[in-house]
Amino acid sequence: MCSSEVDCAIEEFSGKRAKDLVRLVEKSSSSKFKDMEKERMCMKTSGLHPSNPVKAQQEKQSCEGRFQGRKLLCAVRKARPLPPSRGLAKNFKVNFNTSDEGAFGRPSPFHVLSTYSNLKMTVLPAPEKGLHYIFRYYAVPVLMMGGNIIITFYCLWYGKGPDRGPFDPCVMMGNAFAWKFVGILFIWCFLWMYIGGKVYGPVTDYGQIPEYTGGGFRFYFITTASYILLHIPYPKLSWWFYENFAQIVAASHWCGLTIAVLLFIKGKVARDYDEKIAPYPLIHEFYRGIELHPHIFGFDAKQYTVARVGMTYWSIVPLSCYFVSLDKWGYNAGFTVNFILQTIYTVKFYFWEWEYMTQTLDNTLDRAGYYLCGASPISIPGLCLFSTFFMVAHPPLVSNFTAWLLFVMGIVFIILEYQVDHQKTEFRRTDGKCLVWGKPPKYIEAEYETSEGKKKSKLLISGYWGKVRHINYTFDITIGLCTNMVGYHYGIWPFLYNIIMGSLHIHRLTRDEYKCMMKYGHAYEKYCRIVPYRLIPGVV
Numbered sequence: 001m002c003s004s005e006v007d008c009a010i011e012e013f014s015g016k017r018a019k020d021l022v023r024l025v026e027k028s029s030s031s032k033f034k035d036m037e038k039e040r041m042c043m044k045t046s047g048l049h050p051s052n053p054v055k056a057q058q059e060k061q062s063c064e065g066r067f068q069g070r071k072l073l074c075a076v077r078k079a080r081p082l083p084p085s086r087g088l089a090k091n092f093k094v095n096f097n098t099s100d101e102g103a104f105g106r107p108s109p110f111h112v113l114s115t116y117s118n119l120k121m122t123v124l125p126a127p128e129k130g131l132h133y134i135f136r137y138y139a140v141p142v143l144m145m146g147g148n149i150i151i152t153f154y155c156l157w158y159g160k161g162p163d164r165g166p167f168d169p170c171v172m173m174g175n176a177f178a179w180k181f182v183g184i185l186f187i188w189c190f191l192w193m194y195i196g197g198k199v200y201g202p203v204t205d206y207g208q209i210p211e212y213t214g215g216g217f218r219f220y221f222i223t224t225a226s227y228i229l230l231h232i233p234y235p236k237l238s239w240w241f242y243e244n245f246a247q248i249v250a251a252s253h254w255c256g257l258t259i260a261v262l263l264f265i266k267g268k269v270a271r272d273y274d275e276k277i278a279p280y281p282l283i284h285e286f287y288r289g290i291e292l293h294p295h296i297f298g299f300d301a302k303q304y305t306v307a308r309v310g311m312t313y314w315s316i317v318p319l320s321c322y323f324v325s326l327d328k329w330g331y332n333a334g335f336t337v338n339f340i341l342q343t344i345y346t347v348k349f350y351f352w353e354w355e356y357m358t359q360t361l362d363n364t365l366d367r368a369g370y371y372l373c374g375a376s377p378i379s380i381p382g383l384c385l386f387s388t389f390f391m392v393a394h395p396p397l398v399s400n401f402t403a404w405l406l407f408v409m410g411i412v413f414i415i416l417e418y419q420v421d422h423q424k425t426e427f428r429r430t431d432g433k434c435l436v437w438g439k440p441p442k443y444i445e446a447e448y449e450t451s452e453g454k455k456k457s458k459l460l461i462s463g464y465w466g467k468v469r470h471i472n473y474t475f476d477i478t479i480g481l482c483t484n485m486v487g488y489h490y491g492i493w494p495f496l497y498n499i500i501m502g503s504l505h506i507h508r509l510t511r512d513e514y515k516c517m518m519k520y521g522h523a524y525e526k527y528c529r530i531v532p533y534r535l536i537p538g539v540v
């Protein structure tokens with residue numbers, strides 16, 4: 001006999017495990033994290049823990065009762081009916097009706113767009129079908145891929161300035177110069193993947209040790225120097241580059257798309273690791289990617305497409321556009337500032353490439369699909385560097401003083417962003433035995449589960465990481481603003497990168513927090529309580 005309506009509902013749900021789960025949840029002191037914590041606990045109690053994919057797969061059936069969990073919670077809380085489906089995670093949400101808002105707040109609307117890729121798709125059962133499913137797994141990939149192409153080519157046409165002529169869709173096929181240029185660039189980057197020692201990333205939960213090519217800094221200098229030296233035999237090289245830029249981006253896009261298709265086929269038929277992944281609609285898998293660290297021709301696909309091909313554009317686009325602008329208009333303080341800041345940002349990237357490859361979400365959470373590998377060869381030159389291209393035909397009108405003030409601010413933000421990223425890397429590298437702002441760091445001990453059992457980690461609460469949870473994103477946004485602000489007289493156009501990357505940053509931070517919450521549970525909740533702000537101290 002059940003002693004109460006609540007217990008009846010619990011027994012009806014799935015026995016003692018569920019009862020423990022709900023009681024634990026109800027006891028939880030902080031309700032702002034209940035949704036996430038319940039999700040974790042349901043996964044644990046039912047064997048569906050994210051870090052135990054194989055076991056999870058075997059026991060997947062045993063979580064059948066989770067759908068009744070929603071019914072159960074209504075009884076437990078005598079609450080309002082649950083809100084409509086939120087897709088993937090919904091199946092585990094035993095109680096969604098928390099009225100508390102807090103540091104973490106309600107699951108953000110940005111979750112809808114999230115890929116949650118490293119949360120072991122194995123353990124997350126296929127989402128329920130419905131409108132939300134169609135939107136998230138069909139519409140979002142199509143909109144992102146289609147939108148990316150349409151916006152890029154429209155902007156590249158418009159950015160050419162008053163003498164642009166009518167829009168010609170044939171640019172999307174490239175031309176002979178563009179294909180030669182892109183062919184050489186891709187092959188050059190390809191060859192450099194074999195030069196330089198090996199660098200290893202953190203072992204994944206399914207036992208893969210990601211392997212990357214070192215020597216990024218040397219690659220950057222030799223590539224940039226070679227490009228500059230090529231101007232001796234071909235003095236008009238920068239002009240050719242600028243005049244054929246849309247075609248170059250188009251050819252680069254076809255190459256990126258081909259790599260994304262190859263990665264998709266490889267993920268379907270020849271995975272490097274037998275990581276169990278739940279099936280999703282093909283278009284979503286293509287967009288999100290299937291494998292986490294696929295190797296093609298013996299090297300890491302994400303490093304090749306993002307850190308080598310993509311970031312090479314970040315070096316040669318500003319260089320070419322600056323040469324052309326000098327030729328066309330002479331010295332312009334605004335353009336000079338834009339060029340120098342873009343260049344320093346690239347140098348900083350290569351200086352920090354190892355940390356990018358081993359520590360960042362792109363490489364620990366995101367999979368190798370269209371989003372990273374296919375889009376980088378088009379989006380880095382076409383969107384990230386659009387403002388620089390745009391300013392060739394629309395020279396900045398800011399005063400020298402404003403331009404150099406923005407320069408100083410940009411440099412300060414680049415240094416700050418580097419310090420934030422480096423502070424975390426050093427802290428993790430030394431396992432907390434380092435100085436942060438001259439003092440031994442404070443941290444929260446966190447624990448997470450992997451297929452080899454429990455592991456320990458630390459969450460830094462000193463230094464920048466003790467002030468705001470994603471202050472590196474804030475600095476990244478401000479670097480972009482200082483770089484492009486020199487063109488503000490031309491309205492919204494120079495800020496295209498800021499708008500798109502700003503949205504990607506917000507999407508990214510929700511994915512990151514979701515990942516950390518699932519990985520560390522209460523420890524991350526504690527971190528969010530100690531450091532309640534996400535981007536700006538005292539504000540948001």
Ligand SMILES: NC(=O)C1=CN([C@@H]2O[C@H](COP(=O)(O)OP(=O)(O)OC[C@H]3O[C@@H](n4cnc5c(N)ncnc54)[C@H](OP(=O)(O)O)[C@@H]3O)[C@@H](O)[C@H]2O)C=CC1
Nearest residue numbers: 359360361362417421424458459460465472473476501512
């Ligand atoms: N210009 C551009 O287009 C973009 C630039 N960037 C830049 O790249 C850099 C890296 O960004 P990204 O990888 O997204 O994010 P982060 O460098 O913020 O890395 C997030 C990860 O760091 C760990 N972590 C979080 N909080 C703490 C803490 N308090 N102490 C210790 N470890 C913690 C967690 O991983 P774990 O599981 O190891 O605990 C978390 O998943 C940033 O500087 C960002 O601005 C990023 C995106 C786009």
Ligand SMILES: CC(C)=CCC[C@@H](C)[C@H]1CC[C@H]2C3=CC=C4C[C@@H](O)CC[C@]4(C)[C@H]3CC[C@]12C
Nearest residue numbers: 144145148306349356362371372375376379380
């Ligand atoms: C669909 C669409 C528009 C996708 C664009 C995705 C990519 C072009 C970007 C996604 C993540 C971006 C980056 C992450 C981190 C970086 C470190 C920073 O120091 C340099 C820039 C970058 C490599 C940046 C580049 C663009 C992305 C790969």
